[in-house]
Amino acid sequence: MTTVGDVVQRLLPEGTRPNSYRWRRCPQWPPDVFAVATTLLERTGIYAHERYSGRSGGGGLFGPAYRRRVADNGRRWRANIGVPRDVQRAWRTVAAAWNVPLEAIGSRAGAFWDDVFRLAASADEASEGLGFAHPDASPIADLVVFAYREYARGGPPLLPAVPWSVAWLVPASEACVQPKTRTSQVGCTIRCLSHHLALLPPASDAKAAWFAVWQPSDEERPLNLLLVPFPYRIAGSAFVAGGDIDDAGSSSSHFRVAQTWLRSSRSSLSAFIARLVREAEREVGRVHGIVLPELAIDHRTALALGRRFRRRGLDLFVAGVVEPPTRRGGPPRNAIVARGYRGRVGWVQAKHHRWKLDGRQIRRYHLGHVLDPGRSWWEEIDVARRELHFAVFRPGASVCALVCEDLARADPVQPVVRAIGPNLVIALLMDGPQTESRWPGQYAGVLSDDPGSSVLTLTSLGFLRRSVAPGEDEPREVALWKDSRSGAKALRLPDGAHALCLCINTASVTNWSLDGRSDGGGTIDLSLGAVRAIRHPSPPVWAT
């Protein structure tokens, strides 16, 4: 039987001070305390007990006195770094129950769990602003920024698991703690309990990285994103049949996507997009970000475009690319090359799941002449080293970009995305019409519901055109927007247009945690303010 001590010892193998191998004193670093307290709550599911899932009426714990107490603890801890007495007292309760099996107390609300809740909430309050670099940061938030600096310099970082976890003594192989930007406003889950910290699974199957960037005070609003649904045409020959998969009787094979469209467009693409930006700026004043669909360009072109647009001071550049194989003869990676916050931070995120094309899809996209509809075709890509990147792109707001399948597959991405709650999720697809009734609309709805992220999906016009037979009306829904406050909006690219410019409004809203704490209006909410079609005045042949 697992005891309270087993859980604590596993999460804090060195003790509550480095190499102390003692656990009587409370850990000093709030994310460590948060990891222990939240793990105890999660392991037993006690947070769903009536005393903790409701409000103070009817014998519930979470009343004004509780909220004042944990807010005060958080304020003291944040400012002085020293563990407040009340938190130390609550920790002593945990230490005193060292040999008690979780099963014995797991379903009984009472003083022990009241103290565990107080530990989790006080640690969460103490971590306000953590993960962001800004002028009013607390010493704890400053220390985390300093840990990122030490990490970026290449030496042993101050916090050993940065950028995978901001915990100090809790090893990333046991649990990770990361900053958080949205609190789920629905349901009753452990994620609903905190505003500033997210408890994540160990950094094994999928690792989540967070990076702090300096936030200039002159950020502009709204966020204007240029969506370029390139390529505008995709030939069937871009889908190349590969070898059979050696499974007994599976009738499955591999396929690869060859970026044949780049042969004619690579040299003029950069100038083409630059012109689209200028055209868009006539309407919206300034473009803050550019988004290109899944597999639109190659890595080299993405880096060149990223550099070019970085000089313009873009907040975001997100493009789907084919990444060269990491070993000779190996499969490539289907990835996203992204630059955030005026080009100050860049990352590459690979797709975590292979696309499976079955007979139904092969017929739908008119690929039967290159791929046998009688077989299943798996995308031949490298899916090793699963990472998920979260970057700050506006003060208080984070973005996460996903490739196609990763939006739909629950594991291993969704629990991490839901825990951290990025304000904006961008999914790059090679897919059919982006409508609410199709799968991207449904999965976008899942994330806009919990944790309340705004979700943008984008596919290429070229692949969209493959979804109808010659002579039929071409669908034009290249993108879809879904946020927590309104229904999904399919975004059509009108005939003759080459891009859409989205004006995304930002507003500060209040999120509430399960224990009734407010975040003081610190959550950034993104909503679609306007959509404009952008036309290139003299498009090249490949863009018609």
Add this chain to the structure above:
Amino acid sequence: MRRYDTNKMVTRPFEESAENRKALDDLVRERRKNIDHAIDKLDGLRPPPPPPTPRPRRKTG
């Protein structure tokens, strides 16, 4: 014991521009007092530097 294992396992997930590095360095410099205060408060966060290696004694005679 396993303090830096996680970092050894992984590649660096982010590439940072010189501009961001400079901005954060400036911030850290400006907040140095705050940061040093926090480091001092957290027992053992920054391990003490290793003791200097004693010089080998010169053999005489």
